[in-house]
Amino acid sequence: MNINPATVPEAFLTLSADELNDRIREVKAKLGKRLLILGHHYMTDEVIAHADERGDSFALAKIAAQTDAGFIVFCGVHFMAETADIVTTATQKVFIPDPGAGCFLADCARIRDVEDAWQEIKSITLQSIIPITYVNSGADMKAFCGDNGGLVCTSSNAAAALKWAFERGEKVIFFPDQHLGRNTAFAMGIPLEEIILWNTDEPLGGNAPAAVQRARVILWDGFCIVHQEFNVDYIEKLRQNDPQINIIVHPECDFDVAQAADYMGSTAYIIKMIEEAPAGSHWAVATERNLVNRLKSAYPEKRIEILQSFEPYCKSMAQITLTNLFYQLDQLDSGNLINQIVVEEQYAESARTALNRMLELTQ
Ligand code: 13P
Numbered sequence: 001m002n003i004n005p006a007t008v009p010e011a012f013l014t015l016s017a018d019e020l021n022d023r024i025r026e027v028k029a030k031l032g033k034r035l036l037i038l039g040h041h042y043m044t045d046e047v048i049a050h051a052d053e054r055g056d057s058f059a060l061a062k063i064a065a066q067t068d069a070g071f072i073v074f075c076g077v078h079f080m081a082e083t084a085d086i087v088t089t090a091t092q093k094v095f096i097p098d099p100g101a102g103c104f105l106a107d108c109a110r111i112r113d114v115e116d117a118w119q120e121i122k123s124i125t126l127q128s129i130i131p132i133t134y135v136n137s138g139a140d141m142k143a144f145c146g147d148n149g150g151l152v153c154t155s156s157n158a159a160a161a162l163k164w165a166f167e168r169g170e171k172v173i174f175f176p177d178q179h180l181g182r183n184t185a186f187a188m189g190i191p192l193e194e195i196i197l198w199n200t201d202e203p204l205g206g207n208a209p210a211a212v213q214r215a216r217v218i219l220w221d222g223f224c225i226v227h228q229e230f231n232v233d234y235i236e237k238l239r240q241n242d243p244q245i246n247i248i249v250h251p252e253c254d255f256d257v258a259q260a261a262d263y264m265g266s267t268a269y270i271i272k273m274i275e276e277a278p279a280g281s282h283w284a285v286a287t288e289r290n291l292v293n294r295l296k297s298a299y300p301e302k303r304i305e306i307l308q309s310f311e312p313y314c315k316s317m318a319q320i321t322l323t324n325l326f327y328q329l330d331q332l333d334s335g336n337l338i339n340q341i342v343v344e345e346q347y348a349e350s351a352r353t354a355l356n357r358m359l360e361l362t363q
Pocket residue numbers: 055056057058136154155156224252266267268
């Protein structure tokens with residue numbers, strides 16, 4: 001990982017939103033097709049307005065793998081920019097307006113702990129184990145999966161990734177999001193008794209050897225703080241007030257929340273379901289507020305609300321602002337390649353293997 005963080009100078013901090021918008025448009029026009037701005041759905045309205053392409057992490061990874069643009073500016077979090085760097089060619093350059101925009105969930109899996117757990121599991125079973133890492137993870141984790149016959153997945157293709165893995169092995173170890181792993185495996189028919197949680201602080205992850213032997217899915221103990229804000233009590237309250245309400249949740253939510261919901265799926269799935277819903281239908285959505293509020297504005301003929309009394313939001317995604325986006329573009333225009341994301345050579349190739357296995361999945 002090569003981070004070259006740049007401090008936004010004072011002169012940029014005092015520009016108004018109108019000035020920033022005008023100047024971003026000017027630089028974009030000047031750089032033309034050499035530049036591609038990618039925006040994740042969790043970006044604020046003002047930032048996403050400048051994205052050439054918007055999408056969830058899977059869609060943006062695919063677009064990055066296909067573009068010819070020399071400069072890719074990623075409005076999202078660090079692991080997404082890393083993914084873009086891995087799937088692009090050596091001459092294409094990927095930037096993020098704030099390289100400090102990390103991801104709490106991605107940080108839950110540290111490679112040293114993962115390697116220790118892998119050795120421990122291997123020491124007590126001869127069964128074949130396929131590692132899967134959610135795209136919300138570092139390049140070192142993706143490389144680990146690539147090197148050990150595994151792959152990457154996103155929330156859009158976790159089921160396809162599990163199916164791929166079970167065609168090749170007897171067990172899966174799923175990093176770092178326990179909820180995506182559990183919700184997806186259970187929805188595919190794997191009973192909870194065959195899904196165990198691995199707690200890094202305890203020998204054998206806190207499991208009896210027989211439980212590890214029996215498990216078909218071993219879950220890493222990671223979670224997303226934003227998606228932990230949704231709960232079953234609130235769902236019950238909404239249902240009491242409106243029995244017609246549709247509850248739709250992202251698979252990073254807790255198992256009990258997913259079970260209490262009517263629908264569960266990726267960001268792309270949530271968008272599609274609401275897009276296709278009839279006028280007058282009522283939806284409560286458990287995911288990041290910027291996406292929910294945008295759906296609300298896009299479909300005023302439907303009643304859409306967030307599944308909480310407050311608006312959970314991702315602080316890391318919010319680190320990308322109109323100001324640092326403009327500074328990023330302005331510097332690129334001057335030939336000053338700040339905030340470039342370069343995945344370390346030792347990880348790039350193996351991580352690419354794991355990502356390519358995902359990109360080749362048919363969903
Ligand atoms: P998607 O894979 O749905 O884009 O989600 C990424 C993410 O960070 C969700 O919290």
